Amino acid sequence: MEKYIILDHGSGGLASQNLIGSLFLKYLKNSVLNQLEDAAVLPPEHGQIAFSTDSYVVDPVFFPGGNIGELAVNGTINDLAMRGARPICLSLGLILEEGFAVDELEKIIKSIANACDYAGVPVVTGDTKVVPRGKADKIFINTSGIGIVEENININASQAQPGDIILLSGTLADHGITILTSREGLQVDANLLSDTRPLHFLAQAIVKDFPGAIHTMRDPTRGGLGTTLSEIAKTTKLCMEIEENSIPMHAEVRAACELMGLDPLYLANEGKCMVLAAPEYAEEILHRMRSVPEGRDTAIIGRVSEKHAGRVVLTTVAGGRRLVEPLSGEPLPRIC
Amino acid sequence: MEKYIILDHGSGGLASQNLIGSLFLKYLKNSVLNQLEDAAVLPPEHGQIAFSTDSYVVDPVFFPGGNIGELAVNGTINDLAMRGARPICLSLGLILEEGFAVDELEKIIKSIANACDYAGVPVVTGDTKVVPRGKADKIFINTSGIGIVEENININASQAQPGDIILLSGTLADHGITILTSREGLQVDANLLSDTRPLHFLAQAIVKDFPGAIHTMRDPTRGGLGTTLSEIAKTTKLCMEIEENSIPMHAEVRAACELMGLDPLYLANEGKCMVLAAPEYAEEILHRMRSVPEGRDTAIIGRVSEKHAGRVVLTTVAGGRRLVEPLSGEPLPRIC
Numbered sequence: 176m177e178k179y180i181i182l183d184h185g186s187g188g189l190a191s192q193n194l195i196g197s198l199f200l201k202y203l204k205n206s207v208l209n210q211l212e213d214a215a216v217l218p219p220e221h222g223q224i225a226f227s228t229d230s231y232v233v234d235p236v237f238f239p240g241g242n243i244g245e246l247a248v249n250g251t252i253n254d255l256a257m258r259g260a261r262p263i264c265l266s267l268g269l270i271l272e273e274g275f276a277v278d279e280l281e282k283i284i285k286s287i288a289n290a291c292d293y294a295g296v297p298v299v300t301g302d303t304k305v306v307p308r309g310k311a312d313k314i315f316i317n318t319s320g321i322g323i324v325e326e327n328i329n330i331n332a333s334q335a336q337p338g339d340i341i342l343l344s345g346t347l348a349d350h351g352i353t354i355l356t357s358r359e360g361l362q363v364d365a366n367l368l369s370d371t372r373p374l375h376f377l378a379q380a381i382v383k384d385f386p387g388a389i390h391t392m393r394d395p396t397r398g399g400l401g402t403t404l405s406e407i408a409k410t411t412k413l414c415m416e417i418e419e420n421s422i423p424m425h426a427e428v429r430a431a432c433e434l435m436g437l438d439p440l441y442l443a444n445e446g447k448c449m450v451l452a453a454p455e456y457a458e459e460i461l462h463r464m465r466s467v468p469e470g471r472d473t474a475i476i477g478r479v480s481e482k483h484a485g486r487v488v489l490t491t492v493a494g495g496r497r498l499v500e501p502l503s504g505e506p507l508p509r510i511c
Numbered sequence: 512m513e514k515y516i517i518l519d520h521g522s523g524g525l526a527s528q529n530l531i532g533s534l535f536l537k538y539l540k541n542s543v544l545n546q547l548e549d550a551a552v553l554p555p556e557h558g559q560i561a562f563s564t565d566s567y568v569v570d571p572v573f574f575p576g577g578n579i580g581e582l583a584v585n586g587t588i589n590d591l592a593m594r595g596a597r598p599i600c601l602s603l604g605l606i607l608e609e610g611f612a613v614d615e616l617e618k619i620i621k622s623i624a625n626a627c628d629y630a631g632v633p634v635v636t637g638d639t640k641v642v643p644r645g646k647a648d649k650i651f652i653n654t655s656g657i658g659i660v661e662e663n664i665n666i667n668a669s670q671a672q673p674g675d676i677i678l679l680s681g682t683l684a685d686h687g688i689t690i691l692t693s694r695e696g697l698q699v700d701a702n703l704l705s706d707t708r709p710l711h712f713l714a715q716a717i718v719k720d721f722p723g724a725i726h727t728m729r730d731p732t733r734g735g736l737g738t739t740l741s742e743i744a745k746t747t748k749l750c751m752e753i754e755e756n757s758i759p760m761h762a763e764v765r766a767a768c769e770l771m772g773l774d775p776l777y778l779a780n781e782g783k784c785m786v787l788a789a790p791e792y793a794e795e796i797l798h799r800m801r802s803v804p805e806g807r808d809t810a811i812i813g814r815v816s817e818k819h820a821g822r823v824v825l826t827t828v829a830g831g832r833r834l835v836e837p838l839s840g841e842p843l844p845r846i847c
Contacts, residue, residue, distance in 0.1 A: 187733030188777075188838030192742075211742075212667050213590035213729065214563035216660055224560070227550035228602035228655055229638045232646075254549035266564035268653045270606070302565045304651075306845060310568075312646040317604045319564055319655035324552055331548050393549065397523030406528075406547075441524075502524030509642060 180275040185305030202288035207299040215299035225260035225322035234509040240368030244283035248290035251318040256375035257392040259330040259382045260322025267301040268317035273308045294373040332410040334390035339479040342450040345472040346423045351442025372446035377467045391451035401440035404487045405501035415487040417477030516611040521641030538624035543635040551635035561596035561658035570845040574693045576704030580619035584626035587654040592711035593728040595666040595718045596658025603637040604653035609644045630709040668746040670726035675815040678786040681808040682759045687778025708782035713803045727787035737776035740823045741837035751823040753813030
């Protein structure tokens, strides 16, 4: 095997087949992927079909707490999970820059395999392209995924109701602040780690245990909690009222945000889910979410009302109230 | 709307929403995509689920006969079609370079919409990332797709049988030679055009009309017919015997290949399908394929035998015989 990616690895010929055999199948092998057909064929499933896609261009490729590979696996699983789907498989599309180190690629593929194993969701089909040096930046990954949604389940932004509680499954802004400090080479705090993780176990737990009570779920990635809430407010023409005091946050993240003048409401999360749910089950849902490891720090952070149609209102630590606007600029390109 | 893509268009914030609303939904709108949820949810389907992914990095982005957008739509539809699937939906993942012209992007999105309409396969979910100038080359597109395969259908490389006829649905090497001459700025012949087109109508026609008789289908893209046949020979340990004389080819393509010293067997096709089928239906399948517009030039180009296990043997125009090896090098990076 070569030490660096060459154009031939994207040719569809022998070098491609070598890369597939000695690297991709080595770590990702399963009965469907092994067939190496142009499309995977999977057994029939009962239920609605969920489908999602995301490309990952995160810089740096390796960061504290993870790398682009597991991020790509978890990110697409989470997009499916937020619709109440049970993810069943992923596709993996790689765009590699000529000259990318094969041992770095191997680390990424290994991490993809580990993330897939942990989540119980296999890669069943894939594609690799190689572009000349300088025409891409190391590696871009697209993952698409299919999930199955039981027929009675309908979870989306427009299901939110006045009175719904707003839950957040854990600490805010971990991924965003980690990427930023890691990219800039800042040694702000050694404890800053990306929160990349799959959320389908958590989401499925509450969807199954509280049928009809889970109205909306979103993972606040790019644009952060502020933008995600704004989108839901805009879609529903309802008011999202949140309490700054109730939002879980690591002290290190809070300190780093203050130091750099960044608002954690707009920083990306890659392992947190926001749930809008019927208030009569508030305590039970909170308890159930906390019983799942990735929901251990779940908190009720606010409530849906009709106070300011289409707006997000934050009650600050000091007791003041301010409107949270959707993100307009780009504080952090290539965050995921 | 800005004239050029800026980093903000990938932020997940207002600029992203603006791009989605004023460009993507303008052309691609449908009841599922319009919801703008993180994952699309589609009604239940009966049958096996086919799943495929491909990233497109073709250079140049616009070429005679097409552009990267319709290529991405047709390419993934074809990967599904080759397993006997009825494609039901696509995802669209864009990676844009900062500074890419918005009117070029609009042309591409329009062409994606036209290709989807023609094929009857909607884009139901998508994602857009923007990377800084110089970190990608204009635009990369990933399309993934879902199709449904009837439960009794099992079409793949390992189904090929000794005695099977080998059909090719039309002229060879059109896409590959067009991209090469177009990229190099060569004015070889104004009649060179990419053959990008969807093949699911053609594939479904024979799969439905000749149940059990269609053993293997492949669209010989990267690596060309030579590499595709080699893969099938290797998988099945059978011999693929083809006749150079029988392979349809445009005179302009043949001339350009001779001029540039390229073997058309290794050049990419983006709208041709190769079919391995039971010999007792040879004439009927040939006739049926020719009755579909995109199969008009179908020819029987050879036969599966046990003569040289795992090899592809070409009978040349001059009557000699030579082995066709799989592609080893990369004659044409970024062909698709």
